[in-house]
Amino acid sequence: MIGKFDIYIAGVGGQGIGLLSEALIRAVDCAGMIAKGCDTHGLAQRGGSVSSHVRVGADARSPLVSEGSADLVIALERHEAVSAGRKYLKEGGTLLWFDASWQPLDVRLGKARAAAESDVDEVVALRKGTVVRVDGDGLPDPRMQNVAMLAAVCRRGLVPGLSLAHARSALSDLMAGSALEANLALLAD
Amino acid sequence: MKDLGSTLLREEAFEEIVIGNTAVARAMVEAGVRSATSYPGSPTPEIAEALAAMDADRRPLRFEFSTNEKVATEVAFGSALNGHLSVVFFKSVGLNVAADSFVQLSLMDIPGGLVVVLGDDPGANSSQNEQDNRHYARMAYVPVLEPAGAQEAYDFFKLAARIARERHTVVILRLTTHVCHAKEKVRFAAWKPEPFDPTARFDPELQNYVPIAASVFPLKRRALERLADLASDPLALSADRVDDAGNRKRGVIVAGNAYLSLLDALAEAREKPDVLKLGLVHPLPAAHVREFLAAHEEVKILEELDPVLETEIKALAYDAGLRTRIIGKLGVDELMGEHVPSAVLRIMAAAWPDLYDAPPPEALPAVAAPRPAQLCPGCGHRSAFYAVKKALKDEDITVADIGCHTLGHLPPYRMGRVLLSMGHSTATASGLALFNKERRVACFIGDSTLFHAGLPGIANAVYNQHDVLLIVMENGTTAMTGHQDHPGTGRNWNGDTTKLSVRAALEGLGVANIREVDAYQQAKLTGMVREALAEPGFKVVIARHPCMLKFTRDQRRKLKAAWKPKHVRIDQDACTKAHECVERFGCPSFQIHDGRAVTVNEDLCIGDGSCRQTCPSGAIVEKLGGAE
Numbered sequence A: 001m002i003g004k005f006d007i008y009i010a011g012v013g014g015q016g017i018g019l020l021s022e023a024l025i026r027a028v029d030c031a032g033m034i035a036k037g038c039d040t041h042g043l044a045q046r047g048g049s050v051s052s053h054v055r056v057g058a059d060a061r062s063p064l065v066s067e068g069s070a071d072l073v074i075a076l077e078r079h080e081a082v083s084a085g086r087k088y089l090k091e092g093g094t095l096l097w098f099d100a101s102w103q104p105l106d107v108r109l110g111k112a113r114a115a116a117e118s119d120v121d122e123v124v125a126l127r128k129g130t131v132v133r134v135d136g137d138g139l140p141d142p143r144m145q146n147v148a149m150l151a152a153v154c155r156r157g158l159v160p161g162l163s164l165a166h167a168r169s170a171l172s173d174l175m176a177g178s179a180l181e182a183n184l185a186l187l188a189d
Numbered sequence B: 001m002k003d004l005g006s007t008l009l010r011e012e013a014f015e016e017i018v019i020g021n022t023a024v025a026r027a028m029v030e031a032g033v034r035s036a037t038s039y040p041g042s043p044t045p046e047i048a049e050a051l052a053a054m055d056a057d058r059r060p061l062r063f064e065f066s067t068n069e070k071v072a073t074e075v076a077f078g079s080a081l082n083g084h085l086s087v088v089f090f091k092s093v094g095l096n097v098a099a100d101s102f103v104q105l106s107l108m109d110i111p112g113g114l115v116v117v118l119g120d121d122p123g124a125n126s127s128q129n130e131q132d133n134r135h136y137a138r139m140a141y142v143p144v145l146e147p148a149g150a151q152e153a154y155d156f157f158k159l160a161a162r163i164a165r166e167r168h169t170v171v172i173l174r175l176t177t178h179v180c181h182a183k184e185k186v187r188f189a190a191w192k193p194e195p196f197d198p199t200a201r202f203d204p205e206l207q208n209y210v211p212i213a214a215s216v217f218p219l220k221r222r223a224l225e226r227l228a229d230l231a232s233d234p235l236a237l238s239a240d241r242v243d244d245a246g247n248r249k250r251g252v253i254v255a256g257n258a259y260l261s262l263l264d265a266l267a268e269a270r271e272k273p274d275v276l277k278l279g280l281v282h283p284l285p286a287a288h289v290r291e292f293l294a295a296h297e298e299v300k301i302l303e304e305l306d307p308v309l310e311t312e313i314k315a316l317a318y319d320a321g322l323r324t325r326i327i328g329k330l331g332v333d334e335l336m337g338e339h340v341p342s343a344v345l346r347i348m349a350a351a352w353p354d355l356y357d358a359p360p361p362e363a364l365p366a367v368a369a370p371r372p373a374q375l376c377p378g379c380g381h382r383s384a385f386y387a388v389k390k391a392l393k394d395e396d397i398t399v400a401d402i403g404c405h406t407l408g409h410l411p412p413y414r415m416g417r418v419l420l421s422m423g424h425s426t427a428t429a430s431g432l433a434l435f436n437k438e439r440r441v442a443c444f445i446g447d448s449t450l451f452h453a454g455l456p457g458i459a460n461a462v463y464n465q466h467d468v469l470l471i472v473m474e475n476g477t478t479a480m481t482g483h484q485d486h487p488g489t490g491r492n493w494n495g496d497t498t499k500l501s502v503r504a505a506l507e508g509l510g511v512a513n514i515r516e517v518d519a520y521q522q523a524k525l526t527g528m529v530r531e532a533l534a535e536p537g538f539k540v541v542i543a544r545h546p547c548m549l550k551f552t553r554d555q556r557r558k559l560k561a562a563w564k565p566k567h568v569r570i571d572q573d574a575c576t577k578a579h580e581c582v583e584r585f586g587c588p589s590f591q592i593h594d595g596r597a598v599t600v601n602e603d604l605c606i607g608d609g610s611c612r613q614t615c616p617s618g619a620i621v622e623k624l625g626g627a628e
């Protein structure tokens, strides 16, 4: 088994990053690997940056991923993809991002430029990494983007040893009923 | 783990992936805690959430959110006096509120045992400072156990409870933000529910429980002796451990979450120092420390925040005549922020420059705009700030209190420009109004904070006739920490209860000048603030609107499939690009585009329509038919 694989997840409060990281940690556990992590709970309000750290393998001891060290950065929003990529992506790492835009305050006030797709590509080029863009086309509900990202992680083998089957058992451990059904459909082989 | 509550009440041993706070809740169950109290505050509210998840009939303990941390501490103390193992938990700065009673606890014989669980916040992730509460523990002669992660939070809670119960005393379990929220697989022991004996065992003859003047000294002596005794108690010392790397030159003494950061930081090091990890951080386990110092030529003290261990360890080395080179904090930077792995790596490299071959990886400089927390879409506070601002002149002074409305200090509102602590606003504003005829003074407070610590400042403003406007931002919940009930909601943690009215409380305190308005009625609110400011003395405007995040969630839960999202949209033909909605009202749902067009982000907009009155050309319209 790998010694250490670090994942940093970034998004905006209200995007459901908590479920994504919880499911990811449990999926890693289902795959028989050691998982730990930490959500940086902000306050209750929607709309601020939120992040979650997921660490895989026995050599990862702190719950927190270090800057410039993430093997995989998952971002649920474009500005967050740029920020999280610049801060956490390691040389040769992968940046998986969902192409939605929730403009930060300074952009809305005209004090800062909105992030573009090319800004994301630039970060990844600087880190000599791989970029994977996901969009919401074909998603039955925009709020399911978190599970769509989990599916993308497994389908593309972005975490060594993690398959869609692991993600399905993780999700079945967390929810039930029609919500589970709908989400499992996104995780079909 | 679909059902957290029944998981936490399993009678057989089990393993589960949980955060530190949840692990502590299970530890309470196993340790036989009968009474727990708290006031909500990050990073600890998830302890209460875990307790809430348990089936009320099977939950072996009683819980309450008290009105503030001092009250919570006193309730826990009282129940422990009757012989029931009790717990109080709250955030770092909560100890300031509790301090008046907390500092007395070590003078008391507490038959049931009392554990104080602190959620300290190095890094000030969700607090107004990053105070190091070990200072309070030293001042009040209270022992402290400090876990590194979720497993230890569970183990050490049980240890703290055992010490507290056996020694009839108070023990602190000091968590920090990333111990509270660290998630890992925790091994839980079996639990056998014990029948509960509710007998009230308080015995005023057990000791003198009324320490005054000379009667303080025997109690203080006992507190000091108990503390000294604990430093050599094998049970307490079992919380310490040594990682022996066979390095007789270099060692590190560390405690808490910084230990895990150290392990990460040492992964890349050319040599592994030995490590003494302290679980008992107060009193200092002198024998362990002395032995470790004596066995090494150089020892780095790695501790988050203030040099508390460092000071004690240096004194100990001096007294013991040890020649070990002790490396403490090297500069103020080492007293600030969290000891995350990258920070610890820098600290270790500063202590021993030859430890690393290559510099650690670093972040690229940020380019994207930061995204600070902000009021939710539809929040009544936004409407209130927008309206109040219209009634104020630029030179007027506004004072914030603690709660979601604190965010009003950010652009575009810039309201509430000074903040100390829970409940400070009326009194700070009163001082600002002294000798001051030119600049009018308005202050804010939320309803939960008003009941927490706001009342004395209001009584003072009435009594001493201060010329201040207080705007109560009443949203019917303790929103910022996750929507807990408070005395004004008509519900407590256990069910329905008496609803205290904000207005009646103010009237009871003698406030004669009170106005009330729904915060969405912006023109009316602006008018009321104008009128009130023109009147002398202390006056209050209650700007009321339910927390819309909670309201929307409750609606969605209640209506289930029948719930339909609502939005507004911008009539692009009517929009003159005045940008009143984006730049001054500032709902995050509004997005701007090249050519300055405005649209509404439907992932954010809740369709409450409070923005519509702000548009000078009426271009914000209800979107018919809901979302596509």
Ligand code: SF4
Binding pocket: A044, A045, A046, B374, B375, B376, B378, B379, B380, B381, B404, B475, B479, B480, B547, B548, B549, B550
């Ligand atoms: S949580 Fe409630 S009170 Fe707080 S900002 Fe959001 S809507 Fe407003």
Ligand code: SF4
Binding pocket: B377, B378, B567, B568, B587, B588, B589, B590, B600, B604, B605, B606, B607, B608, B609, B610, B611, B612
């Ligand atoms: S209706 Fe939508 S855009 Fe308007 S204030 Fe409410 S959430 Fe914001």
